[in-house]
Amino acid sequence: LTVPGRRRFLNSAAVAGLGAGLAACNSGSQSAAPAGAASGAAPAASGGSGHAGTSSQPGLHPKPGELDTYYGLWSGGHTGDVRVLGMPSGREILRIPCFVPDALVGWGITNESKKVMGTKADGSLRYTVGDTHHVHASYKDGDYDGRYAFVNDKINSRIARIRLDYFVCDKITEIPNIQGFHGIFPDKRDPVDEKINYTTRVFAGAEFHLPLPNDGKGMDKPETYRALFTCIDVETMNVRWQALIDGNCDLVATSYDGKLAASNQYNTEGGAHFAEMMSAERDACVFFHIARIEQAVKDGKFKTYGDSKVPVVDCTRKSNEDPKTALAAYVSVPKNPHGVNASPDGKYFICSGKLSPTATVIELAKVLDWFDGKLDKIDKAIVAEVELGLGPLHTAFDGRGNAFTTLFLDSQVVKWNVDAAIKFHGGDKTAKYVVDRLDVHYQPGHLNASGSETAKADGKWLAVGCKFSKDRFLPVGPLHPENEQIVDISGEKMILTGDHPVRGEPHDFIIFKRELLRPKQVYSLDDFPNAIKDPKDGGITRNGKKVTVKMTTQAPAYSLPEFTVKKGDEVTLIITNLDKVEDLTHGFAIPKFNVNFIVNPQETASVTFVVDKPGVYWCYCTHFCHALHLEMRSRMFVEA
Ligand code: CUK
Ligand code: CUA
Ligand code: CA
Helix, strand or coil: CCHHHHHHHHHHHHCCCHHHHCCCCCCCCCCCCCCCCCCCCCCECCECCCCCCCCCCCCCCCCCCCCCCEEEEEECECCCEEEEEEECCCEEEEEEECCCCECCCCECCCHHHHHHHCECCCCCECCCCCCEEEEEEEEECCEEEEEEEEEEECCCCEEEEEECCCCEEEEEEECCCCEEEEEEEECCCCCCCCCCCECCEEEEEEEECECCCCCCCCCCCHHHCEEEEEEEECCCCCEEEEEEECCCCCCEEECCCCCEEEEEECCCCCCCCHHHHCCCCEEEEEEEEHHHHHHHHHCCCCECCCCCCCCEEECCCHHHCCCCCCCEEEEEEECCCCCEEECCCCCEEEEECCCCCEEEEEEHHHHHHHHCCCCCCHHHHEEEEEECCCCEEEEEECCCCEEEEEECCCCEEEEEEHHHHHHHHCCCCCCCCEEEEEECCCCEEEEEEECCCCCCCCCCEEEEEECCCCCCCCCCCCCCCEEEEEEECCCCCCEEEEEEEECCCCCCEEEEEHHHCCCCCCCCHHHCCCCCCCHHHCEEEEECCEEEEEEEEECCEECCCEEEEECCCEEEEEEEECCCCCCCCEEEEECCCCEEEEECCCCEEEEEEECCCCEEEEEECCCCCCCCCCCCEEEEEEEC
């Protein structure tokens, strides 16, 4: 197919209607007919890459027993989890449940996980749905430090922290005053204190604007709705402050010097319907001056909304016209931009145009110049705005000056050189900024490269999150998997090296060298205040109708082969796995009471449930642990 032909096939199949809102991309510039574009060698509609070629990079197909060379952390979308993929093989190794119950580990069943997830007064889960989009990790000196990963929950405006020593979610915070928490990014160092060269804050962008407070008044006046940008403390996971803005937030980026955070805005119109949201030719990327905002909070220049005690500073346009005192600045960006990404050299934020075929390059030093009164117009911080193709969404980097942007509508990744784009924008029309194009399958959303979000971007591998897989895998009925493609970016030309079906619906991901992590594979008993350190400390204690049953596990036995409770009791069962051997996990399931969870080596977990039916109940181990796994049982006697 020719380029227009491929566009017609893709667009009619996946995005009917959206094309009408797009700027035409046929100006004869580099974006329409680039060298190496989906040319004569382009595939038939049923697939195939525009590039032949075989990757010669090591690590792509680990042999049995070989480990991957990179970790990938993937958001799971509305499965509410985070996945760990070995890269570049694309093998899924683990799912980390966060916002949604998970049957494998008993997430949402154990008291410990329910406490993290949040419960109502009756002890039941506050929410059982989630929607994770963006996973990012904590930094030190511009690289990941292996402490934490963070992920957003778009549905219920929650942020989860994942400990990367154990690969578990240990904290979830619900952010007040907002809906549609979408973009998230940790800071990379402190904006003021030079000594703090690591992550202490996470920023959150709210996509949906709301009446403030959202208490039932003013619902029919969308022109008065507002969105907020939020700062969360990494250690306490408390919300530090919020910023009232004009327009909305989409994705979020932070600068390597810690001074700036920014969010793309596609709804500067404040529209409530999509036609209104795409009525303006330009929207914005809003920049936040973190040090000034935090000084304003210290000086008491804030208000609060409703029941929330969180200080909210004023970052609206009207209140921030004087650069010398401004807390925020709005750089104009074409039509409904989506991703904003920081280049690994620390110099630029790149905004992807979505409904505009362009990427906008904003120079951060110039943004700071504006805040210092040294640049008269904030839009002069734009150093390039170049055409790339239809539907640019997200950008990754190879650390050698090249950017890779997904083109959702064209189903391509375009590789382009940032310096050449700046030259082209500056008037040198001989500057060839498009380096290569690759057809992907199909409709890519996010992409990310190894180390792309760090100063150590190594330009080896690129993963592309294709939202549609269409014909790339065995058909399994109406629900298709997504296709995470892997691309060798070590050379001039991109080489597509693999398709990987993944369970819906990942959005974003990060990829980093395996050496950055040293995960622990066995817990410490001291991690758990309620650990039962000796089988002799187990047994049953009763306090009225509340019964506590404590037992330990050592393959292939539970320390209590049977235990007796009475109908109507509220039973709290605490189990410590005393096995110290790596990989020796036990399960504990009780028929008819919705109890099923696991205890990893040296872990303690507990459940609380009411026994309302007398009888014998065989408790058993669900997690294969031993030759006598099937014999690993206990009996719960419930007396009438
Ligand atoms: S969004 Cu999904 S493809 Cu939530 Cu990062 Cu762009
Ligand atoms: Cu213990 Cu299976
Ligand atoms: Ca818009």
